[in-house]
Amino acid sequence: MVPVTWYLLLAALLFTIGTAGALTRRNGITIFLSIELMLNSVNLTLVAYSRLLEDQTGQIVVFFVLAVAAAEAAVGLALFIAVYRHRRTIDLNRINLLRW
Amino acid sequence: MLETAVFVVFALLAVGSALVVVLHRNPVYSTMSLVVTLVAIAALFVMLGAPFIASLQVLIYTGAIVVLFLFVVMLLNIGREEASQRGLPQKVAAGLGSLALLGFLAAAYLRLYGGAAQAPLSEDFVSMRTLALELFTDYLLTFELVGLLLLVAVIAATVLAGKPKDPPEPDGKRPEEVA
Amino acid sequence: MTQYLWLIPLLPFLGVVVNAVLGPRAPKGLTTAVGVGFPGLSLVVALGALWQYATQLHPAAVEQVIYTWVGGETSIRVAFLLDPLSAVMLFVVTFVGFWIHVYSVGYMGPEADHYSYQRYFVYLNLFMTSMLLLVLGNNFLVMFVGWEGVGLCSYLLIGYYYDQDVPAQAGRKAFIVNRIGDFAFLVGMFALFAKFGSLDYSAVFGAISDNPALVTGDYAFGLSFASFVTLCFFIGATGKSAQIPLYVWLPDAMAGPTPVSALIHAATMVTAGVYMVVRTNVLYQLAPGVSLLVAGVGAATALLAATIGIAQNDIKKVLAYSTVSQLGYMFLAAGLGAYSAAIFHLGTHAFFKALLFLGSGAVIHAMSGEQDMRSMGGLRKWMPVTAWTFGIAALSISGIPFFAGFFSKDEILAAAATQGHWVLWAVGLFTAGLTAFYMFRAVFMTFGGQFRGTEEQKHHLHEAPAVMTLPLVVLAVGAVGAGWVGISKVLTPGHDWNWIHHWLEPVIAQVGGEAAHGGEGAAEAAHHLSLGVEWSLIAVAIVTAVVGILVARSFYGAGRGLVAGEDVLAGRLGGFYRVLSHKYWVDEIYGKLVIKPLAALSRGFFKVVDGWIIDGFLHTAAFLAELGGDLGRFTTTGNARNYVLYFFVGIVILLGWIVF
Numbered sequence: 001m002v003p004v005t006w007y008l009l010l011a012a013l014l015f016t017i018g019t020a021g022a023l024t025r026r027n028g029i030t031i032f033l034s035i036e037l038m039l040n041s042v043n044l045t046l047v048a049y050s051r052l053l054e055d056q057t058g059q060i061v062v063f064f065v066l067a068v069a070a071a072e073a074a075v076g077l078a079l080f081i082a083v084y085r086h087r088r089t090i091d092l093n094r095i096n097l098l099r100w
Numbered sequence: 101m102l103e104t105a106v107f108v109v110f111a112l113l114a115v116g117s118a119l120v121v122v123l124h125r126n127p128v129y130s131t132m133s134l135v136v137t138l139v140a141i142a143a144l145f146v147m148l149g150a151p152f153i154a155s156l157q158v159l160i161y162t163g164a165i166v167v168l169f170l171f172v173v174m175l176l177n178i179g180r181e182e183a184s185q186r187g188l189p190q191k192v193a194a195g196l197g198s199l200a201l202l203g204f205l206a207a208a209y210l211r212l213y214g215g216a217a218q219a220p221l222s223e224d225f226v227s228m229r230t231l232a233l234e235l236f237t238d239y240l241l242t243f244e245l246v247g248l249l250l251l252v253a254v255i256a257a258t259v260l261a262g263k264p265k266d267p268p269e270p271d272g273k274r275p276e277e278v279a
Numbered sequence: 280m281t282q283y284l285w286l287i288p289l290l291p292f293l294g295v296v297v298n299a300v301l302g303p304r305a306p307k308g309l310t311t312a313v314g315v316g317f318p319g320l321s322l323v324v325a326l327g328a329l330w331q332y333a334t335q336l337h338p339a340a341v342e343q344v345i346y347t348w349v350g351g352e353t354s355i356r357v358a359f360l361l362d363p364l365s366a367v368m369l370f371v372v373t374f375v376g377f378w379i380h381v382y383s384v385g386y387m388g389p390e391a392d393h394y395s396y397q398r399y400f401v402y403l404n405l406f407m408t409s410m411l412l413l414v415l416g417n418n419f420l421v422m423f424v425g426w427e428g429v430g431l432c433s434y435l436l437i438g439y440y441y442d443q444d445v446p447a448q449a450g451r452k453a454f455i456v457n458r459i460g461d462f463a464f465l466v467g468m469f470a471l472f473a474k475f476g477s478l479d480y481s482a483v484f485g486a487i488s489d490n491p492a493l494v495t496g497d498y499a500f501g502l503s504f505a506s507f508v509t510l511c512f513f514i515g516a517t518g519k520s521a522q523i524p525l526y527v528w529l530p531d532a533m534a535g536p537t538p539v540s541a542l543i544h545a546a547t548m549v550t551a552g553v554y555m556v557v558r559t560n561v562l563y564q565l566a567p568g569v570s571l572l573v574a575g576v577g578a579a580t581a582l583l584a585a586t587i588g589i590a591q592n593d594i595k596k597v598l599a600y601s602t603v604s605q606l607g608y609m610f611l612a613a614g615l616g617a618y619s620a621a622i623f624h625l626g627t628h629a630f631f632k633a634l635l636f637l638g639s640g641a642v643i644h645a646m647s648g649e650q651d652m653r654s655m656g657g658l659r660k661w662m663p664v665t666a667w668t669f670g671i672a673a674l675s676i677s678g679i680p681f682f683a684g685f686f687s688k689d690e691i692l693a694a695a696a697t698q699g700h701w702v703l704w705a706v707g708l709f710t711a712g713l714t715a716f717y718m719f720r721a722v723f724m725t726f727g728g729q730f731r732g733t734e735e736q737k738h739h740l741h742e743a744p745a746v747m748t749l750p751l752v753v754l755a756v757g758a759v760g761a762g763w764v765g766i767s768k769v770l771t772p773g774h775d776w777n778w779i780h781h782w783l784e785p786v787i788a789q790v791g792g793e794a795a796h797g798g799e800g801a802a803e804a805a806h807h808l809s810l811g812v813e814w815s816l817i818a819v820a821i822v823t824a825v826v827g828i829l830v831a832r833s834f835y836g837a838g839r840g841l842v843a844g845e846d847v848l849a850g851r852l853g854g855f856y857r858v859l860s861h862k863y864w865v866d867e868i869y870g871k872l873v874i875k876p877l878a879a880l881s882r883g884f885f886k887v888v889d890g891w892i893i894d895g896f897l898h899t900a901a902f903l904a905e906l907g908g909d910l911g912r913f914t915t916t917g918n919a920r921n922y923v924l925y926f927f928v929g930i931v932i933l934l935g936w937i938v939f
Binding site for chain 2: 010019024057062077
């Protein structure tokens with residue numbers, strides 16, 4: 001029997017990796033991918049909790065998270081395209097009109 | 101025993117491919133690597149007694165979202181990312197922060213649950229029937245709203261990514277006609 | 280009618296509101312109707328209430344509560360009181376006040392366009408409201424509200440000719456000097472409230488009457504409670520009623536319109552201090568030291584002012600110093616415990632002084648604004664009514680028998696004599712002589728002899744219009760008749776026709792025992808002089824007055840009095856004349872001793888406290904804010920990744936905090 005805690009720890013690790021990626025990379029797509037990674041780790045956490053607490057509610061939440069993640073990915077990528085058209089780059093360092 | 105081994109395999113797979121996603125220079129490779137991560141996580145879902153979710157994960161995530169990513173990467177012809185020397189403080193801070201995050205989370209989990217084992221899975225828990233029942237009774241409203249959300253997302257994405265309407269050129273010609 | 284007490288102060292206030300709303304461009308007739316009508320209505324109600332009150336068999340004080348201002352355990356209510364004392368004051372204020380309003384129509388009319396007729400009546404009605412609050416209030420706080428209100432109106436009206444320097448400064452001076460007195464008044468009120476938990480007359484005076492020992496023990500600065508409070512109150516009175524040392528604003532106040540001088544600075548506002556002392560007589564009876572001080576200051580002021588008055592050439596200044604002097608008489612009486620005599624003199628003085636001022640106003644009017652008596656002369660040819668009424672008032676103030684002033688002044692001198700204060704009596708007597716002298720000096724210089732002014736002024740000379748002479752006549756009747764309500768017992772052996780004395784008896788507290796040395800009872804009981812002595816004293820006073828008149832006539836009668844344009848008195852008195860005409864240089868002394876150091880202190884405060892410290896605070900705060908901003912802006916890189924990092928770091932910290 002694998003203790004559920006291990007799953008939780010694994011999810012935490014994945015989350016951390018995703019965060020580090022989201023903060024460090026300059027390429028917009030890669031950042032987005034890292035964010036998806038984070039979302040997945042959250043899903044894993046939720047399912048693990050669902051198992052821990054013997055309650056299916058966790059799985060239902062994951063269901064919704066999946067749907068929302070899809071929507072978010074679509075809109076986000078659309079934004080990317082729009083920005084790219086304008087600035088010809090997706091290097092986030094270059095997109096800094098809010099600079100002082 | 102077998103379970104532990106399976107777990108370790110998929111866990112290592114997930115972590116490894118996650119690292120590739122985050123570290124690789126070429127975005128296409130990153131995307132591909134994400135697929136591996138997703139599948140590994142799906143396997144873990146199964147082990148946790150959520151086969152339905154696992155199948156959803158594969159279908160939606162890998163089947164749709166990642167494909168969308170690839171489309172965009174190809175469309176925008178995004179090349180390799182150059183290494184950069186600047187931005188060190190950001191990287192250091194991110195790294196430290198991440199480690200701290202991991203530490204806190206681990207501490208939290210261990211404190212709360214220790215390493216105890218779990219009761220075995222029941223048929224009821226795993227079945228899709230109970231899930232569906234709960235979904236369509238208790239969470240019906242949310243279900244509908246999420247549907248609405250998806251509609252909105254589709255519209256938004258279409259609008260945002262659609263061709264921009266440029267104003268006519270000074271010499272009266274439409275932009276497409278130029279060049 | 281007495282249930283309509285509250286209407287009496289309210290009606291003039293309505294006049295204020297209506298006239299203020301109508302504005303300066305309203306038709307003059309309407310402004311007049313409102314400005315004179317409302318006080319007129321107030322007078323009617325007052326007379327009705329007084330009639331009802333006086334004709335009761337045993338008139339009891341009428342109290343009427345309007346509303347509760349400060350509620351709870353220690354409540355302060357806005358309430359009015361009609362008792363013998365406030366009844367007298369009420370009559371004086373409403374009656375004299377009304378006729379002065381009438382007079383003002385004629386006096387202020389010609390200048391209506393430049394100086395806003397409407398503004399005058401608004402202020403004057405506001406004054407009436409405040410004065411009526413002052414005299415009708417049943418507790419010290421309402422009195423104080425009225426006290427401050429009349430001070431404000433005094434300032435507004437003195438500075439009525441706002442575009443000129445002199446009136447503006449005079450108004451300021453009046454208000455500021457008054458304020459010094461007000462501070463003392465407030466301290467006294469605080470002490471009273473702290474000790475008795477109430478400011479109601481009935482509560483405070485009742486508690487003291489029941490147990491005089493409450494206020495006679497040691498309290499502060501080596502004084503008893505009674506002494507402390509009465510001293511504070513008296514200082515307040517010296518401000519409002521122009522006694523030494525705070526009288527200096529009154530002569531300057533003559534810069535205001537003459538009816539204002541008549542009403543505020545002769546008949547009503549300046550008498551508020553006397554009213555206040557008489558109202559709190561129970562305390563003064565228990566503070567013999569302070570009472571003696573009051574009498575002494577009153578006498579000294581009377582003498583000082585009279586000496587200055589003989590050397591003044593501006594007709595209004597003469598009357599101003601005369602007012603200060605007569606107020607001194609009132610305080611002399613109050614200090615001696617002859618409270619009804621003080622109020623009696625207050626009443627007669629209101630009539631003849633107002634009459635004198637209004638008459639001088641008619642003269643000034645006829646002289647096209649000239650106020651210097653050296654340019655006048657022989658005016659009785661052109662202004663007979665004014666001249667005669669002025670003369671009647673002069674006889675009254677000089678204390679000639681049959682006229683009002685004789686009766687009231689005599690009571691005061693008698694009080695001094697019967698208590699054995701011969702010094703005070705002598706001062707009062709000498710001052711009476713001076714009074715007669717300077718008064719008739721003014722009469723002769725103005726109305727007697729030949730006209731000394733310019734041709735142009737001569738052309739303009741005319742009697743005042745009826746709207747101005749009618750009040751003069753009415754007041755002249757008062758200047759004669761008002762005295763007959765208080766015929767001293769001495770003059771009528773075997774009968775007691777001293778109506779006013781008995782009328783005011785309920786207000787004078789009967790405080791027995793060694794603690795009280797003042798009080799009417801003591802004044803009569805101690806040192807009972809024989810009838811013969813009293814008669815001779817009266818005779819001496821009459822003779823003194825007549826001598827004063829005759830000396831004036833010898834100097835100034837029949838066109839004498841001016842040698843090469845200068846007062847003949849200057850020659851006779853030599854250097855002393857200079858001292859007098861410069862009013863002993865009191866204003867200059869105050870300027871050097873008090874005002875200059877204060878101004879320097881103010882400047883110091885301005886530079887150091889305001890400039891360095893407070894402004895420094897602000898500048899530092901602003902500088903720090905700016906600095907923070909200059910440094911903080913480096914976080915706005917515009918780079919979304921940085922922002923995410925900040926976000927993340929924050930979350931990590933939060934998480935850590937939660938976990939541990």
